Amino acid sequence: MYPPTHVPQKTPFQRQVDAMPNKRLHTVDTTATAFLYANEAIIITDRDNRVVDVNPAFCELTGFTLEEVFQKTPEAFSILPLDNRHLDHLMREERRLRDRSKHQVSYRSHDGQYYPGMMSINRVRDQQARIDHHVIVLADLSAIPAHARHLNREVYFDALTGLPNLQLLTQLIQESIQHADQKQQPLAICSLDIDFFQTVNERLGAQVGDILLASFAQRVSHLLFGDDVLARVGGDEFVLLLHHGVDDTFFEKLLAAIRQPIVIEGQSIYLTVSLGVTLYPSDHVQGDVLLRHANQAMYRAKQRGRDTFHFFDPDQDRLLQVRHEKRQRFIDAINHNELCLYxxxxxxxxxxxxxxxxxxxxxxxxxxxxxxxxxxxxxxxxxxxxxxxxxxxxxxxxxxxxxxxxxxxxxxxxxxxxxxxxxxxxxxxxxxxxxxxxxxxxxxxxxxxxxxxxxxxxxxxxxxxxxxxxxxxxxxxxxxxxxxxxxxxxxxxxxxxxxxxxxxxxxxxxxxxxxxxxxxxxxxxxxxxxxxxxxxxxxxxxxxxxxxxxxxxxxxxxxxxxxxxxxxxxxxxxxxxxxxxxxxxxxxxx
CATH class of the missing domain: 3.20.20.450 (EAL domain)
Structure with missing residues (x-):
């Protein structure tokens, strides 16, 4: 909702609706209604990426009014991409590639605090196929408890890639499990490990290695949908949270996209990953165990030759767990003198x-x-x-x-x-x-x-x-x-x-x-x-x-x-x- 002191006249978007021919008014009026009452924060910018309108959900999420952000770029009020590139540069680069893209970002609320978000950019073109304006949807990804929202951003985000770190990921997994239970939707936890990255790092140097990691993170982020999350949990170790149904085809496409070369200073560098997947609620365990199961599946993918994916099998794991418990019991038998010779x-x-x-x-x-x-x-x-x-x-x-x-x-x-x-x-x-x-x-x-x-x-x-x-x-x-x-x-x-x-x-x-x-x-x-x-x-x-x-x-x-x-x-x-x-x-x- 808008703050009480702000009583807007018709917004630029609404005035644009009024100027349209009558035969289009019904469709656009429906769009305007969706704009006003959507739960997600929506920003409309012109072809130069300057704000022309925001919806009430944006004001409620950030605390900013339309007057405070009007004719400013999103970057001016601290919606920042997590790969350290300027947002204007990012949008110009993406403009050449496609009309829809997604980026993990951090955004600053009116009180000066930063929170994680997912920004979806939709480019709207005119009849001459020129960009007319942008529709930006900002989704709040914050799973940080209220009492912790005043802590430094560095506590929850990886410094190199800007992705959520393990601490934030742990909380996001818990939130995702609750969401999956409420919506009765599957949740995929995926462990990604870049194959032979240490060798690449030693050959090309740590500086190039850091650029590679940041580029890799950005590439995978572009492949995500909705409220999916990519986190960095170690040197070359990442975790994906996928909130929608996934199958072999999705992971084959993901691996194929990762195989495409990353060009750094004119040099093409090729990466592959080993990917382990566990699916909740089929694997109905706590978040830390889900993460461990995804890691186990990832190591199986490495054993199978790398550059592939492997699904965790809960039934097989239960058999292994029983075997492990029996081995532990046998160790106890040795230590407690239960064995004897005939x-x-x-x-x-x-x-x-x-x-x-x-x-x-x-x-x-x-x-x-x-x-x-x-x-x-x-x-x-x-x-x-x-x-x-x-x-x-x-x-x-x-x-x-x-x-x-x-x-x-x-x-x-x-x-x-x-x-x-x-x-x-x-x-x-x-x-x-x-x-x-x-x-x-x-x-x-x-x-x-x-x-x-x-x-x-x-x-x-x-x-x-x-x-x-x-x-x-x-x-x-x-x-x-x-x-x-x-x-x-x-x-x-x-x-x-x-x-x-x-x-x-x-x-x-x-x-x-x-x-x-x-x-x-x-x-x-x-x-x-x-x-x-x-x-x-x-x-x-x-x-x-x-x-x-x-x-x-x-x-x-x-x-x-x-x-x-x-x-x-x-x-x-x-x-x-x-x-x-x-x-x-x-x-x-x-």
Missing amino acids: FQPQVDMRCGRVIGVEALIRWQHPEFGLLSPGEFLPIIDATSLEIDLGEWVLTQALKQLSQWQTRGIAIPVSVNISPTHLLASDFSQRLAELLERYPQVSPDMLKLEVLESAAMHDVQAALKNIARCQALGVGFAIDDFGTGFSSLTHLRQLPVNLIKIDQSFVRDMLVDTNDMAIVESVIYMANRFDRPMMAEGVETLEHAQALMELGCHLAQGFGIARPMPPEALPAWLAKWPHRADWQALALISH
């Missing part, structure tokens, strides 16, 4: 001698009871937690060896090592340090089992670490042999002391001719390469007899013994020589 005996079936035990991890879960490895190891697959767990198992195995030795039980222990752990650059060094902590345990009492697939990751690194560990006196076995695609190659290359035939072949060898053929082939190859072999998954005496006939004499499996806690092993060792079922087949010598 041991499964290994025997030489020719004489019945126990030649060792395999250490097998278990989780004594306070809620779900005793969990086997298959129920929790996938949680940490291919993560650094595999190394943490591996070192824990090695430490516990050496500790158990030491305790058994004090009871007169001298029996080697085999420990499974993950590919991630084996291929760690300091694996052999860390193993040597652990052995030094238990000097009473001979290194040859420790055997390491590696999956055949571990060697497939990096054969040379595996060879190097295996050789270093063998130099310490530690033996190596290939576990699950035959499950990989290059078994014969590994058998020739890897200097292992034992080959373990995978239980999946042994278990069904008596009923599946294909499995029997695989077992026969593995035994034949091991014998040709003069490598000892052990069969896993020996569940019955029939399995044992068949393996003996094929030439495999070492075995472990449920038919011999199930995995047991360490305190149960001495009793089992005492009973083993008296197993009548094995004696009947003369598999145990007396």
Whole structure:
């Protein structure tokens, strides 16, 4: 509304309406009504960009009257573009390009305070296609709380580009979420990161880099609609708030526009961005989480090769979150001593001698009871937690060896090592340090089992670490042999002391001719390469007899013994020589 002291006569715009032919009066009268009662601040300027009229919403927003701004340019009363160019220059430049444009600006109210706004310029041409006047719509973008409106502008805006900074963006996101909820409209939060900008900055210099950032900000701002917002939150990091529906086509056009060269001092510079998008309310979380999700999607775009966009997937994120929580719970299990080792005996079936035990991890879960490895190891697959767990198992195995030795039980222990752990650059060094902590345990009492697939990751690194560990006196076995695609190659290359035939072949060898053929082939190859072999998954005496006939004499499996806690092993060792079922087949010598 106009201030009470201002009682205007007919405005220039209304007088222009009066002068028009009657046949146009109805249409123009409707336009005049919209001008007077619009919620947005509207400024009408002549072809020289001098104010000829403003509507009541402008007066209410800024506190200026028509008399105070009449025949002045918008720049004269501090409507300023945020890229540090003069408004008159900006409008002349834009005049050559198109009749409609948008710019993020700051505007000064009558009390001298500055606020963020979005200025839309519409150029109206006469019948000769010459610019007759401009219609400027000024939208208030201020989400600054009332108590903070007297703070300096620098608190809320980026000094280089003039865009909202992270502090203001945080508030704008909250405002946008509320608006989206009220209007039941989608909101897109987009994280933009300029690809390889640091390289460009180092090559061209910081001064050119700053010009590039300002030009980039202006280019993206021109592509926005309505109350959409572009903010700068870091060196080459920007965020878009889009209040209207977006799709792949919009982002493809955005990326295409960004690829167009920016010319600085006659030099064409090409930029691309990686863009991550999350959509509210599909991603129904708080503003700071929305921003984090957009960043996650942006990094996925970079992983996909840059110069592209990626949409955040809330369902996938929930799965990742559950996985993360499970990993955190597993870390707690290590720290709270919920993990333990069980041991499964290994025997030489020719004489019945126990030649060792395999250490097998278990989780004594306070809620779900005793969990086997298959129920929790996938949680940490291919993560650094595999190394943490591996070192824990090695430490516990050496500790158990030491305790058994004090009871007169001298029996080697085999420990499974993950590919991630084996291929760690300091694996052999860390193993040597652990052995030094238990000097009473001979290194040859420790055997390491590696999956055949571990060697497939990096054969040379595996060879190097295996050789270093063998130099310490530690033996190596290939576990699950035959499950990989290059078994014969590994058998020739890897200097292992034992080959373990995978239980999946042994278990069904008596009923599946294909499995029997695989077992026969593995035994034949091991014998040709003069490598000892052990069969896993020996569940019955029939399995044992068949393996003996094929030439495999070492075995472990449920038919011999199930995995047991360490305190149960001495009793089992005492009973083993008296197993009548094995004696009947003369598999145990007396």
